[in-house]
Amino acid sequence: MLIDTVAKPTVKNYLNVKQGILSWLLTTDHKRIGLLYTFSITVLFFLGGFFALMMRLELLSPRNWLVSNETYNKLFTMHGIIMVWFFLIPSIPNTLGNFLVPMMIGAKDLAFPKINLASWYVFMIAACVTIYALFRGGVDTGWTFYTPFSSQFSTTYVIAAAIGIFISGFSSIMTGLNFIATIHRMRAPGLTWMRMPIFLWSTYATSVILVLATPVLAITLLMVAVERIFQVGIFDPALGGDPVLFQHMFWFYSHPAVYIMILPAFAVVSEIIPNFARKPLFGYKAVAFSSVAIAVIGFLVWGHHMFVAGTSVYSAMAFSILSYFVAVPSAIKVFNWTATIYKGSVSWETPMLYAIGFIGLFTIGGMTGLFLAALGFDVHVTDTYFVIAHFHYIMVGGSVMAFLGGFHYWWPKISGKMYPEGLGKIAALTVFLGFNLTFFPQFVLGYLGMPRRYAAYPEEFQMLHIISTAGATILGVGYILPLCYLIWSWKYGKPAGPNPWRAVGLEWTTSSPPPPHNFKETPVVYWRAYDFEAWKDRLGLVEREVEDD
Amino acid sequence: MTIPPHTPKTLTLVFASLWILLLGSALIGFLNLGHYNIVVSVAIAAVQAFFITGFFMKALYERKIILVVVAGGIIWFLIMETLTLADYMSRGWLPFPGK
Amino acid sequence: MTEPTLSGTALLELREHFENPEQQRETASIGMWVFLITEVMMFGALFTGFTVYRLSNPAAFDEGSKEMTIVLGAVNTALLILSSFTMSLGTYFCSIGKTRLLSYFLILTMVIGAVFIGIKFTEYYLHWQDHKVPGFWFEYHGADARAVQMFYVFYFILTGLHVVHMTIGIGILLVMLWRNLLGSFSATYHTPVDLAGVYWSFVDIIWIFLFAIFYIPGLHLR
Numbered sequence: 001m002l003i004d005t006v007a008k009p010t011v012k013n014y015l016n017v018k019q020g021i022l023s024w025l026l027t028t029d030h031k032r033i034g035l036l037y038t039f040s041i042t043v044l045f046f047l048g049g050f051f052a053l054m055m056r057l058e059l060l061s062p063r064n065w066l067v068s069n070e071t072y073n074k075l076f077t078m079h080g081i082i083m084v085w086f087f088l089i090p091s092i093p094n095t096l097g098n099f100l101v102p103m104m105i106g107a108k109d110l111a112f113p114k115i116n117l118a119s120w121y122v123f124m125i126a127a128c129v130t131i132y133a134l135f136r137g138g139v140d141t142g143w144t145f146y147t148p149f150s151s152q153f154s155t156t157y158v159i160a161a162a163i164g165i166f167i168s169g170f171s172s173i174m175t176g177l178n179f180i181a182t183i184h185r186m187r188a189p190g191l192t193w194m195r196m197p198i199f200l201w202s203t204y205a206t207s208v209i210l211v212l213a214t215p216v217l218a219i220t221l222l223m224v225a226v227e228r229i230f231q232v233g234i235f236d237p238a239l240g241g242d243p244v245l246f247q248h249m250f251w252f253y254s255h256p257a258v259y260i261m262i263l264p265a266f267a268v269v270s271e272i273i274p275n276f277a278r279k280p281l282f283g284y285k286a287v288a289f290s291s292v293a294i295a296v297i298g299f300l301v302w303g304h305h306m307f308v309a310g311t312s313v314y315s316a317m318a319f320s321i322l323s324y325f326v327a328v329p330s331a332i333k334v335f336n337w338t339a340t341i342y343k344g345s346v347s348w349e350t351p352m353l354y355a356i357g358f359i360g361l362f363t364i365g366g367m368t369g370l371f372l373a374a375l376g377f378d379v380h381v382t383d384t385y386f387v388i389a390h391f392h393y394i395m396v397g398g399s400v401m402a403f404l405g406g407f408h409y410w411w412p413k414i415s416g417k418m419y420p421e422g423l424g425k426i427a428a429l430t431v432f433l434g435f436n437l438t439f440f441p442q443f444v445l446g447y448l449g450m451p452r453r454y455a456a457y458p459e460e461f462q463m464l465h466i467i468s469t470a471g472a473t474i475l476g477v478g479y480i481l482p483l484c485y486l487i488w489s490w491k492y493g494k495p496a497g498p499n500p501w502r503a504v505g506l507e508w509t510t511s512s513p514p515p516p517h518n519f520k521e522t523p524v525v526y527w528r529a530y531d532f533e534a535w536k537d538r539l540g541l542v543e544r545e546v547e548d549d
Numbered sequence: 550m551t552i553p554p555h556t557p558k559t560l561t562l563v564f565a566s567l568w569i570l571l572l573g574s575a576l577i578g579f580l581n582l583g584h585y586n587i588v589v590s591v592a593i594a595a596v597q598a599f600f601i602t603g604f605f606m607k608a609l610y611e612r613k614i615i616l617v618v619v620a621g622g623i624i625w626f627l628i629m630e631t632l633t634l635a636d637y638m639s640r641g642w643l644p645f646p647g648k
Numbered sequence: 649m650t651e652p653t654l655s656g657t658a659l660l661e662l663r664e665h666f667e668n669p670e671q672q673r674e675t676a677s678i679g680m681w682v683f684l685i686t687e688v689m690m691f692g693a694l695f696t697g698f699t700v701y702r703l704s705n706p707a708a709f710d711e712g713s714k715e716m717t718i719v720l721g722a723v724n725t726a727l728l729i730l731s732s733f734t735m736s737l738g739t740y741f742c743s744i745g746k747t748r749l750l751s752y753f754l755i756l757t758m759v760i761g762a763v764f765i766g767i768k769f770t771e772y773y774l775h776w777q778d779h780k781v782p783g784f785w786f787e788y789h790g791a792d793a794r795a796v797q798m799f800y801v802f803y804f805i806l807t808g809l810h811v812v813h814m815t816i817g818i819g820i821l822l823v824m825l826w827r828n829l830l831g832s833f834s835a836t837y838h839t840p841v842d843l844a845g846v847y848w849s850f851v852d853i854i855w856i857f858l859f860a861i862f863y864i865p866g867l868h869l870r
């Protein structure tokens with residue numbers, strides 16, 4: 001004991017254990033790969049955001065004043081492609097998920113560390129191919145690549161973009177496969193399924209969707225590319241093909257993909273809320289199984305994207321009814337989060353602000369989703385700004401809010417430093433305000449009949465568009481602010497200590513930043529998730545234990 | 550050391566039945582069963598696939614989770630197939646053009 | 649957890665983030681099976697497309713199927729089943745410690761796989777001579793040329809993907825042979841060979857379904 005204290009080496013953590021650019025590019029440490037992903041998707045997020053900003057500026061005026069119609073088509077296509085496949089799909093699973101899954105289950109690493117690194121490289125290759133398509137002049141098909149326009153008529157770089165997304169699919173599959181194997185077989189002794197944090201349940205459900213849905217998208221885009229290259233009619237009606245078949249196969253992936261984007265957000269919020277309400281999550285089992293239920297039901301509802309595409313009335317009715325069923329597990333989650341807050345001793349740190357904002361915005365997004373599942377109403381608002389507003393409430397109001405909340409919550413663990421709390425709160429409120437100002441007017445616009453994907457519009461819509469653009473500016477500030485102060489706090493923030501939130505969960509039992517293999521010895525779990533009672537003594541002890549090292 | 554359950558004897562039996570099924574499939578193919586030709590051939594292929602998965606790939610001797618994974622794959626393929634066909638097969642049931 | 653019989657290569661091959669060889673084996677096994685599910689979904693999407701088009705043009709698809717060389721297809725199916733059999737015998741002998749037999753069976757399996765690919769390309773050559781290659785040279789003088797072409801589009805995409813998988817499979821078996829010659833495998837550690845066999849047999853299953861949908865339905869028209 002005495003020798004230990006005398007020859008005290010500097011504490012090795014995953015950040016300083018090896019230095020140099022190669023130690024990052026060849027790492028198999030899940031925490032470093034998580035940071036590599038964070039860097040990549042942040043760059044891509046701001047690239048996608050730039051396209052959105054250009055669109056909003058163009059829409060200030062009813063006439064084309066900034067860009068031509070052709071450029072506008074390319075802007076919304078590239079915005080969609082980059083945001084969906086290169087930001088939202090990998091956002092939480094590949095950054096926070098990569099970082100946290102092994103730590104939450106008490107493992108040293110993911111099941112297949114090399115495949116994990118490979119997935120990042122594959123992702124980067126995919127991003128490069130897509131950006132190549134962008135620099136060669138972009139794509140104008142919309143992110144949905146609907147045939148036969150994409151396969152026969154578009155003169156832009158469809159093949160390059162499709163190949164880029166095809167490659168990114170492999171990255172998704174590798175990640176999903178890794179998480180499934182890890183959660184099944186790498187759990188610490190005593191960590192049964194019913195003791196796992198909800199983060200793991202939701203990540204597991206996400207992985208199942210990634211694995212089951214992504215191959216279908218890959219092969220569908222490959223068929224579009226084959227049709228374009230060899231001029232054979234797979235989806236082209238002139239050559240005996242059926243464009244609606246493309247939509248079936250595309251949405252078989254892309255509807256579950258919505259849950260790939262939102263389930264990880266549920267995961268984050270389910271961790272933040274119990275911690276800042278200082279109460280165990282209400283209805284643990286219901287929340288856990290509702291994640292799995294969403295993953296399963298999510299595969300049965302894709303037809304609601306095709307109500308006006310010429311599908312049969314009977315299948316549209318079936319898909320409409322099935323779509324309503326998704327609301328049940330989603331509502332279970334929302335009710336259980338609010339019940340967790342009820343009579344809790346709530347404190348309003350930045351992550352909690354994001355989580356509360358998430359609940360509100362997700363509820364609005366989810367409820368308008370019910371409108372769209374209704375056949376009659378959907379026919380009225382199909383391809384209008386109502387749809388745009390609806391899915392941005394889910395994707396931006398839901399996923400991005402949770403992404404930011406999660407990053408603030410685990411930032412002390414990732415970097416070992418605290419972010420400035422005051423600025424954090426200001427940024428959270430700015431994002432919430434800016435978001436609503438941007439997208440709420442779009443519900444009205446859509447209901448009044450403003451169609452999506454047009455650069456010019458009738459003059460009576462101008463006021464609502466101007467409000468929306470003003471909101472987008474505020475939203476942009478709200479996104480740049482965290483970027484700046486998080487980078488600042490990486491170097492200058494005050495040390496966080498192992499458990500600044502006095503939170504429960506295995507990731508908080510190790511030092512921040514964690515050592516290369518996460519734990520000094522394999523932890524043994526003898527408590528349920530969010531069991532503040534069982535941790536009462538520990539919460540005091542943890543900090544002392546680590547300080548003693 | 551425990552002897553693995555998939556002995557050469559079992560494997561040979563499985564192999565023989567797979568070839569017999571193949572022969573059967575090819576011979577039945579020469580009969581004219583109308584639309585059922587492909588149904589029969591796919592059904593025989595499914596039986597063959599079961600034998601290969603169970604014995605050559607040893608799924609029957611694996612832990613339960615592997616069987617769940619296999620079942621999941623089959624079920625999700627059937628979801629894709631049935632819900633897509635649900636659209637195509639119910640078209641034209643209403644007396645309006647295009648419905 | 650660790651069984652007393654575990655020794656030698658099993659512990660040598662244990663990666664540092666696993667607790668024991670049993671955990672490593674099960675994790676790898678789940679990984680492989682989940683990967684196969686992604687393959688099922690990928691081929692499944694193509695099967696779904698095939699079903700949709702076949703349902704709307706059953707007669708034309710039978711016509712397309714009539715042009716297939718049934719003998720080559722049947723021989724290929726028989727060969728693939730045989731290769732699955734030899735592969736499973738190889739893993740069996742490895743699991744009782746006869747690694748030299750594993751090497752022989754791996755070589756045999758790869759040779760059969762190569763013969764399969766050879767026969768497949770012979771068939772492609774015959775299609776080329778028949779002018780039945782959509783996108784390059786397609787001629788069909790019948791009522792439903794478009795639908796027959798659709799049959800061939802799916803035929804080439806599906807069998808082409810299958811050949812790609814076969815080639816990858818032979819590559820994997822080569823690696824397994826190499827590792828076996830280096831003495832990596834034993835009665836206690838043979839997970840990679842087992843999983844290579846699982847992959848090989850899965851590719852076999854895909855072919856069996858391809859045979860059932862492309863070769864059989866047109867037979868009765870001969």
